[in-house]
């Protein structure tokens with residue numbers, strides 16, 4: 001190859017690389033602050049928690065604010081360990097980007113990378129948003145304790161095909177989206193942690209964890225509020241992103257409709273599964289599309305009930321291990337997502353993207 005042609009080839013290659021980078025990849029900088037706080041259960045029980053927040057002066061948020069990026073983005077996720085607002089506890093924290101295929105340094109396991117020290121310690125995790133899907137971020141420091149205490153949230157990577165597609169495939173189109181993060185609390189461990197003044201005293205055997213509170217973003221009836229209340233209009237395709245960061249499995253059973261499982265753990269399913277019960281184990285994430293039959297497809301007598309103005313038609317989506325649909329044994333409560341059917345002619349403005 002002569003010099004001229006080689007030079008021309010290099011210019012074309014570099015231009016293509018520059019266009020490729022600018023067109024698809026954005027640099028996204030996100031910060032999460034690790035600290036503590038309290039969460040009040042519907043029965044009035046005040047529970048001490050650890051968690052992340054996007055507010056440098058705030059308490060922990062349970063679950064942590066959702067992180068939303070686009071496929072191809074270069075994510076610089078900064079963890080600042082503020083130290084605790086509500087106790088003298090001095091411990092390190094990390095962020096494990098659950099589902100991202102990253103080098104160990106950015107994987108957030110303190111034994112294999114770093115623990116971010118309290119009172120202002122900082123670490124930047126670099127993540128490449130290579131695949132669209134639903135991910136988890138959580139602390140991996142003393143994992144059975146710090147997860148149970150509340151250090152978790154969701155990461156959504158939107159597909160290149162567009163923000164209304166779960167994956168790069170026409171079949172994963174959705175009109176609106178909801179996100180649910182499943183977890184649970186054993187208040188006794190939280191009380192033990194609140195009394196501990198310094199790190200690592202053995203105060204509660206994690207093998208004794210037996211939760212009394214189950215949470216789908218929040219314990220019912222908190223889930224009657226936005227953004228947890230799942231609203232659906234006949235004919236709509238609703239994407240539900242659901243993850244389980246607790247330490248128990250759940251059998252999430254939906255009433256009055258079915259869902260199609262289109263994705264699991266950041267991969268689109270080649271053969272989607274239609275079901276009314278999702279068995280979701282710790283660490284799993286699922287992408288489901290829900291529809292309900294159109295007005296024309298239900299019998300006359302049912303239309304009267306379904307669309308009568310002023311009468312809210314509601315369905316439950318709950319853990320079929322039904323004792324978990326309680327708050328410390330009192331039904332109804334716990335892992336219980338209410339679904340509200342919105343009449344087709346309703347003027348209510350429905351939020352497209354709903355997440356904690």
Ligand SMILES: [Cu+2]
Nearest residue numbers: 093139141146
């Ligand atoms: Cu932690």
